[in-house]
Amino acid sequence: MKIKNICCIGAGYVGGPTMAVIAQKCPEINVTVVDINEERIKAWNDEDVENIPIYEPGLSNVVKEARDRNLFFSTDVDAAIDKADMIFISVNTPTKTYGIGKGMAADLKYIELCARQIARVSKTDKIVVEKSTLPVRTAEALKNILDNTGNGVNYQILSNPEFLAEGTAVDDLMNPDRVLIGGDIDTTEGKKAVDALVDVYAHWVPREKLLTTNVWSSELSKLTANAFLAQRVSSINAMSELCEKTGADVNEVSKAVGMDSRIGSKFLKSSVGFGGSCFQKDILNLVYISKSFGLHEVADYWEQVILMNDHQKRRFAAKIVQTLFNTVSGKKIALLGWAFKKDTNDTRESAAIYVADYLLNEQAEIVVYDPKVKTEQIYADLDYLNTRSSEENKAKVKVVNTAYESAKGAHAIAVLTEWDEFKDLDWEKIYKEMLKPAFLFDGRRLLERSTKEKIGFEFYAIGS
Numbered sequence: 472m473k474i475k476n477i478c479c480i481g482a483g484y485v486g487g488p489t490m491a492v493i494a495q496k497c498p499e500i501n502v503t504v505v506d507i508n509e510e511r512i513k514a515w516n517d518e519d520v521e522n523i524p525i526y527e528p529g530l531s532n533v534v535k536e537a538r539d540r541n542l543f544f545s546t547d548v549d550a551a552i553d554k555a556d557m558i559f560i561s562v563n564t565p566t567k568t569y570g571i572g573k574g575m576a577a578d579l580k581y582i583e584l585c586a587r588q589i590a591r592v593s594k595t596d597k598i599v600v601e602k603s604t605l606p607v608r609t610a611e612a613l614k615n616i617l618d619n620t621g622n623g624v625n626y627q628i629l630s631n632p633e634f635l636a637e638g639t640a641v642d643d644l645m646n647p648d649r650v651l652i653g654g655d656i657d658t659t660e661g662k663k664a665v666d667a668l669v670d671v672y673a674h675w676v677p678r679e680k681l682l683t684t685n686v687w688s689s690e691l692s693k694l695t696a697n698a699f700l701a702q703r704v705s706s707i708n709a710m711s712e713l714c715e716k717t718g719a720d721v722n723e724v725s726k727a728v729g730m731d732s733r734i735g736s737k738f739l740k741s742s743v744g745f746g747g748s749c750f751q752k753d754i755l756n757l758v759y760i761s762k763s764f765g766l767h768e769v770a771d772y773w774e775q776v777i778l779m780n781d782h783q784k785r786r787f788a789a790k791i792v793q794t795l796f797n798t799v800s801g802k803k804i805a806l807l808g809w810a811f812k813k814d815t816n817d818t819r820e821s822a823a824i825y826v827a828d829y830l831l832n833e834q835a836e837i838v839v840y841d842p843k844v845k846t847e848q849i850y851a852d853l854d855y856l857n858t859r860s861s862e863e864n865k866a867k868v869k870v871v872n873t874a875y876e877s878a879k880g881a882h883a884i885a886v887l888t889e890w891d892e893f894k895d896l897d898w899e900k901i902y903k904e905m906l907k908p909a910f911l912f913d914g915r916r917l918l919e920r921s922t923k924e925k926i927g928f929e930f931y932a933i934g935s
């Protein structure tokens with residue numbers, strides 16, 4: 472079975488880049504990415520390809536090549552579903568903010584709405600691909616909705632979780648470690664559907680990296696992968712606190728530990744805490760699923776990864792207060808970086824939001840500079856916490872266009888995102904702009920201590 476038309480529901484951080492790469496690599500397949508967010512679709516179609524809504528290195532070039540050739544962005548969801556042989560569901564699956572499972576379970580309302588829409592519109596057989604990260608056994612619910620509310624057409628449900636990392640999405644999509652495809656491999660129809668998706672990826676991914684499993688293993692593998700990655704960050708962050716008490720240096724510990732081939736060096740960098748839309752929500756989801764099966768020890772084990780991360784963010788902010796003579800009231804603190812990591816404009820669950828919130832509670836004045844995040848987003852992130860009124864956030868937080876501007880009259884600077892440009896700033900100039908003593912807090916282990924201390928900074932770095 473050859474796929475000719477793909478529809479992807481959800482033009483976000485996953486749907487956009489993933490489909491752009493599929494379209495670039497499979498010129499004979501028409502790929503239509505749809506979204507209910509009109510503004511987002513308008514931005515994907517912006518004449519100037521640099522204005523697409525998601526910043527990822529290399530993405531604008533891929534979009535430029537494929538857009539209007541075989542890659543289309545549209546708000547006409549029904550039309551794209553109707554035409555497609557294969558439909559990817561790539562909508563958001565945030566943590567529930569209400570009702571049963573509030574603050575833990577994944578909110579699957581967007582997924583269900585997609586399933587109902589597919590069932591309503593479809594007149595021909597479809598392969599439905601779960602691209603969103605979903606709780607294990609969601610495919611069962613999807614199948615149920617599709618079969619019971621549809622027009623009698625046949626559906627095959629595949630799980631194809633996405634492992635890309637923001638900031639390196641295009642590279643990850645072009646050269647994935649593996650592509651995971653879960654399907655009903657024990658039936659002929661299920662096998663056919665899996666093969667059809669394998670053929671799409673085989674345009675550029677070596678066959679040995681295309682891993683096929685049953686649906687439940689595929690769904691659970693994605694949650695497991697994110698839990699393991701986040702666990703490594705929390706593990707090294709736990710050690711960072713111990714390093715600070717003992718005179719060990721977390722970077723040295725991390726290097727020594729990571730050179731053990733059984734452990735490996737990736738994801739052992741200590742920081743102010745992990746952020747991003749996925750780690751926290753997926754672990755909470757895993758905790759919730761475990762609890763719902765009565766596996767309380769399993770749930771508690773994974774929950775600790777989140778508790779450690781919350782502690783790390785709080786501890787960093789508290790260190791700033793404590794170092795600034797136990798008060799930051801009325802003091803100006805510059806935050807360098809707002810995105811949850813470098814090379815992305817995504818700020819979801821960014822540590823910066825929580826550090827800022829903590830410092831604002833201590834009555835600090837905050838100035839933020841980030842090379843890619845828009846001012847409105849920074850205020851929206853703070854408002855979302857509901858800690859204080861929108862007006863208060865606007866009054867207490869200023870967003871500026873350069874790091875130098877942020878340093879003017881500041882008591883302290885905190886580096887919260889590891890943007891490369893922060894390494895190359897003229898730190899002498901920054902020092903001159905600041906009040907003295909000039910405090911510099913490195914939440915990412917990005918800066919060299921000796922040169923900063925030589926300039927005159929009072930320097931604190933996580934884990935040393």
Ligand SMILES: NC(=O)c1ccc[n+]([C@@H]2O[C@H](COP(=O)([O-])OP(=O)(O)OC[C@H]3O[C@@H](n4cnc5c(N)ncnc54)[C@H](O)[C@@H]3O)[C@@H](O)[C@H]2O)c1
Nearest residue numbers: 481482483484485506507508561562563564581603604633
């Ligand atoms: N961001 C990542 O790095 C990443 C990596 C791997 C997996 N994931 C998973 O992928 C999924 C999507 O994540 P994302 O970061 O792209 O989210 P996102 O919020 O950036 O994008 C989701 C999009 O879906 C749209 N949408 C929601 N309901 C819709 C509907 N009924 N019809 C049409 N459009 C609809 C929203 O308007 C939004 O633009 C999540 O399940 C996430 O866990 C994300």
